[in-house]
Amino acid sequence: MNLETIQIEEVKKEETAFETREGLKSTLLEEAARQRGYKVERLTYDTMILTIEGKELLFRDMNGPLSSAAMMRIVDDKYLARALIKNENVRTPDSTYLRVFEREEIKAFANQIGYPVVLKPNNLSRGEGVYTNVDSDESLDRHLDKISMLIGNDFERILIEKQFNGDDYRFYVVDGEVLAVSKRARANVTGDGEHTILELIQEKNERRSKDRDLKNFLIPIDKTKLGRLFREGRTFETIPQKDEAIVIRDESNIASGGEGIDFTDTVHPDFNELAIKAIQAVPGFHYGGVDVIADDITEEPNATNYVVTEIEFSPGPLSMFHWQGEQRDMANPILDFYLKHLDEL
Template identity: 75%
Template structure:
C-alpha cells in the first residue's frame, strides 16, 4: 500500500454511506440500536428524531433525549462554569479563567501567575479547533492569540486560559452512575519501519483509517501548518523513523485531529472511575455523558497531583464504539436502557 501513487490527504474521498451523509453519526447509531430492538423511529432532521418507547414519544438530538436539558448543555459547554461545579466534589481541575481575546494584558498576567506552559481554548468552537497547547512564553502567547483572533473573527469572544497538565488524554463514558468505557485518546502518530518516511507512514495509516466507519471522516492531515509537534521536535514529513520508533505528529489528541482510541476499560483503576462519576454527578440532573481526564496513567491510583479533569461532554462522540485498539463498547443501548428505566419521570 505504500507507494508514490497514494494521493494526498486533502484529496482522499471520505467513504460515507448515503445515510451517514444525511444523518449525524451519533444519531444514526442510536437509530440503528433502536430499530434492532423494534423501537419505532421517526427521523426529523440530520441529528434529530423521535423514538417511541413503550408508547411514549421521546425527542432526541444525537444521543441526548428529554432528560438532557438545554440548561444543562449550556453549563456543560461552559468549561469554566462546569469546572467550578466539578471542583466542589474535590476533583482536581486545571487552574483556569475566561477572558476576552482583546484583553491581552490580563491574559498575559494570568499566564504568568499560573506559570507556563499554558493552553488556549476558544469557547465557541469544537473538535479541537483553535486549541493551542505548549505555549511557553509571552511571545508565543501573543502569536497564538493572533491566530485565535483570526480564526474566531471576534475579539470580544471569550477564551479559556489554563495551566497545561502533562500526561495522556482519556475519555470516560458514564451512564446512570456507572463508567461503561474508558478510552485513551492517543495523539496522531506513526511507528517507523526504518524504510518509509513519515509522510508515507501517514498515508498508509490513513488507508487503514479510511476503512473505519468513524475514523474515515478524520484522517491524519499532512499540511505542515497542522503538524506543529512533528516540526517542533526537529522532524519533517521526509524523516525516516527507525524501526519501532513512534513519532507523535500533533499535540491535539481528539479523533478529529487524527488521534485514535485505545480501550482501557478493563484496566482502569477503580478510583478513576469514581472520579469520572463524581464529575458527571457534579452537574445537577446530568445523567450521562463524557468526562475528559489528563493523567500520567489511569491504571495507577489517582492522587491530587497526577491527574486533572479538563471537561465534561454533553454529547460525546462514539469513541468507545470505534477503537483503534481494543474491544468496541456500545454507547447506544445503555442510553436506551436508561430511558426505558426512567419513563415514569417523563
C-alpha cells in the same frame, strides 16, 4: 498522487466531516433502537423520534428528553462546568476566563501560574482553536492573534490554563456508572525502517478510511497542522527506524487524527468515581463524557497526577470504534436508561 493533490483531498474531507460524524451518533442510536423493535421516525440527519413502549421521545444525536438545553449550556461552557466540578473536590487545571482583547491580563495570569499554558476558546469543540505549549509572552501574542482570526470577535472569552502534561482519556458515564474508558492517543505512526513518515501516514489513513468513524478524520498532511512533527526535527521524508513510534501532533482528539485505546478494564476504580462525580456535579445530568489528563489511570489518583479538563454533553462514539482493544457500546445503555426512566417523562 502528489502531495498537493493529497492535501486538496484532505481539505474536501474536512469540509464534510462535521455533519458526517454528528449524523453517525444518531444513526448508531437508531440502529440499536430498530434492533429492539422500537419505532423510529427520522426528522433530520441528527434528529429523530423514538417510540418506546408507546411513548414518543425526541432525540438529537444520542441526547433525549432528559438531556435539557440548560444542561447543554452549562456543560458546553468549559469555565462554568469546571466551577461545578471543583465544588465536588475533583481537580481541574488552574485557569481563568478572559476576553481575547484583555491581553495584558492574560499575560499576567500566564506569568502567575507559570508557562507553559494552554489557550482554549470557551465553547468550541473538536480541539478547534486549542493551542498547547504556549511558553512565552511572545508565543501567547501569536496564538491570541490566531484565536482572534478564528472566532472573529475579540470580546469573546477564552480559557487560559496551566498546562498539565500527561495522556488524555475519555470516560463515558451513564446513570452513575462508567461504561467505557478510552485513551485518546495522539496522531502517530510506527516506523518500519523502510517507508517515509508521509508514506506511513498514507498507509495508516488507508486503514482509517475503512473505519466507520475514523474515516471522517484522517491524519492531516498539512504542514501547519503537524507542528510537533517538524518541531522535533523531522520531515515527511524522514524514515523512522523499525518499531520507532513517532507522535506527529500535540492534539489528542480523534478529529485531529488521534485514535482510541480501550482502558475500561484496567483503569483504577477511583478514577471511575472521579468521572461519576464530575458528571453528577451538573444537577440532573445523567450521561455524558468526562475528559481527564493523567500520568497513569491504572494508578490511584492523587493531588498531583491528574486533572479533569471538561465534561461532554454529546460525546463522539469513540469507545464504539477503538483502534486497539474491545469495542464498548454507547447506544444501548442510553436506551436502557430511557426505558428505566419512562415514568419520569
